[in-house]
Amino acid sequence: MANRQSGRNEIERLDREYTLGTWTRQRDFDPTQIVDTNGPRIVTADGDSILDFSSQYVCTSLGYDAERVSDAVAEQIRTVPYVNPGWATEPRARLSEKLAEITPGPLKKTFYSTSGTEANEAAFKIARAYTGKHKILSRYRSYHGATAASLSASGDPRRVAQGPEIQPEVPGMVKGPDPYAYGSSLDPDESLEYIDEMLKLEGGTVAAVLVEPLVGSNGVLTPPDDYLPRLQEIAHDHGALLICDEVMTGFGRTGEWFASALYDAEPDIITMAKGLTGSYQPLAATTVTEEIAEYFEDTLLNQGHTFAGHPTACAAGVAAIETYEEEGLVENAREMGQYLKSKLDSLAERHPSVGERRGVGLHQGLELTKSTDERVPFEQREDKVSSTTTVLDEVGARALDNGVYFYTSVNTIVVTPPLTITRDEVDEAVDALDDALRLSD
Numbered sequence: 001m002a003n004r005q006s007g008r009n010e011i012e013r014l015d016r017e018y019t020l021g022t023w024t025r026q027r028d029f030d031p032t033q034i035v036d037t038n039g040p041r042i043v044t045a046d047g048d049s050i051l052d053f054s055s056q057y058v059c060t061s062l063g064y065d066a067e068r069v070s071d072a073v074a075e076q077i078r079t080v081p082y083v084n085p086g087w088a089t090e091p092r093a094r095l096s097e098k099l100a101e102i103t104p105g106p107l108k109k110t111f112y113s114t115s116g117t118e119a120n121e122a123a124f125k126i127a128r129a130y131t132g133k134h135k136i137l138s139r140y141r142s143y144h145g146a147t148a149a150s151l152s153a154s155g156d157p158r159r160v161a162q163g164p165e166i167q168p169e170v171p172g173m174v175k176g177p178d179p180y181a182y183g184s185s186l187d188p189d190e191s192l193e194y195i196d197e198m199l200k201l202e203g204g205t206v207a208a209v210l211v212e213p214l215v216g217s218n219g220v221l222t223p224p225d226d227y228l229p230r231l232q233e234i235a236h237d238h239g240a241l242l243i244c245d246e247v248m249t250g251f252g253r254t255g256e257w258f259a260s261a262l263y264d265a266e267p268d269i270i271t272m273a274k275g276l277t278g279s280y281q282p283l284a285a286t287t288v289t290e291e292i293a294e295y296f297e298d299t300l301l302n303q304g305h306t307f308a309g310h311p312t313a314c315a316a317g318v319a320a321i322e323t324y325e326e327e328g329l330v331e332n333a334r335e336m337g338q339y340l341k342s343k344l345d346s347l348a349e350r351h352p353s354v355g356e357r358r359g360v361g362l363h364q365g366l367e368l369t370k371s372t373d374e375r376v377p378f379e380q381r382e383d384k385v386s387s388t389t390t391v392l393d394e395v396g397a398r399a400l401d402n403g404v405y406f407y408t409s410v411n412t413i414v415v416t417p418p419l420t421i422t423r424d425e426v427d428e429a430v431d432a433l434d435d436a437l438r439l440s441d
């Protein structure tokens with residue numbers, strides 16, 4: 001990709017001048033303008049068409065041509081663009097009904113917000129009020145959001161070592177080990193025993209165990225098939241709820257509507273965002289069981305947002321779910337996921353710098369390693385809190401030069417294309433990556 005051939009254009013200059021970039025030192029904030037999209041591709045102001053194999057932070061699961069969704073949003077804006085959450089609207093009611101249908105087990109009622117972060121914050125409040133306990137047990141390699149409590153619940157080796165000015169420390173957040181067989185001294189069984197022991201030692205004060213069923217930005221950590229149901233049992237044995245953060249894994253990404261269902265678990269609460277509207281509108285949801293919802297019949301649900309259940313966002317949600325259904329996208333994720341997996345496995349065999357391929361469906365990742373025998377990661381940059389590793393950056397940049405965009409995070413190339421992806425597009429992306437991985441070998 002000939003990135004920004006003629007220097008920054010006017011929009012890029014304005015953006016650089018007046019916008020504070022997220023998760024970055026501002027010196028490193030230098031965004032390229034995107035002027036168009038089509039199918040799974042984004043188009044820069046210089047006319048470069050980039051195949052998006054990240055779905056932009058694992059968001060645009062419908063690709064960029066979901067007309068049913070854009071039409072539904074346009075229609076809703078013309079009729080009821082907004083009323084406060086105290087009023088009923090058709091899109092919110094229909095979406096809540098639909099979510100009760102597609103979520104696993106006895107999940108029934110949904111609380112709305114606008115980001116995955118807020119969905120998790122709501123889950124914490126609900127779990128605390130319902131159980132009468134205050135602690136949340138999450139895991140070291142996890143990401144649950146950017147506000148104080150959700151970031152406190154997040155692990156992430158890049159942040160754990162930071163001081164409270166960067167990594168907040170809201171009281172009552174405890175962390176346990178992850179099912180990370182490749183890079184941890186505990187195997188997944190031992191990590192479960194450890195969590196069991198922690199819950200015992202916390203003396204019945206833990207309201208909920210919070211996990212990403214299949215960890216995303218912390219390296220696509222994929223648990224053994226029986227891990228999640230066993231974790232659920234352990235949590236319940238100690239009187240704690242199981243909250244599954246499906247902000248990344250929800251809406252077909254793993255080849256099932258929800259990864260909890262893939263693993264035969266029935267969480268007490270599921271949080272979701274991103275794929276909920278295919279990110280055509282900002283919308284997040286916290287869906288709880290009927291039993292938990294019942295508790296709030298006579299107890300105040302002490303949480304809410306001005307934009308909760310925003311009509312245009314809910315209209316996008318309904319249309320997005322209809323699109324997943326009518327276009328068979330969950331099935332496509334399963335089928336293309338198998339194909340992608342086999343292609344990535346063959347990359348892993350051929351490239352010494354690929355330590356392990358992990359993932360399910362279209363939620364895949366390649367962990368890079370400096371030394372396969374000793375599983376040594378490439379060095380982190382010293383001066384950037386949120387940075388990926390240098391070599392990882394280089395591999396990502398080369399793939400982008402080859403016309404394909406991958407999300408790179410914690411030593412891992414995250415491979416999460418839209419659910420609309422075809423075999424030819426998988427081939428195109430894997431070829432681009434094949435070439436880029438020569439930089440890390």
Ligand code: PLP
Pocket residue numbers: 057114115116117118120143144145146212216217245246247248273274
């Ligand atoms: N939970 C998970 C698993 C995520 O991956 C993310 C974001 O990437 C979040 C929560 C936070 O979502 P948001 O960025 O919409 O606040």
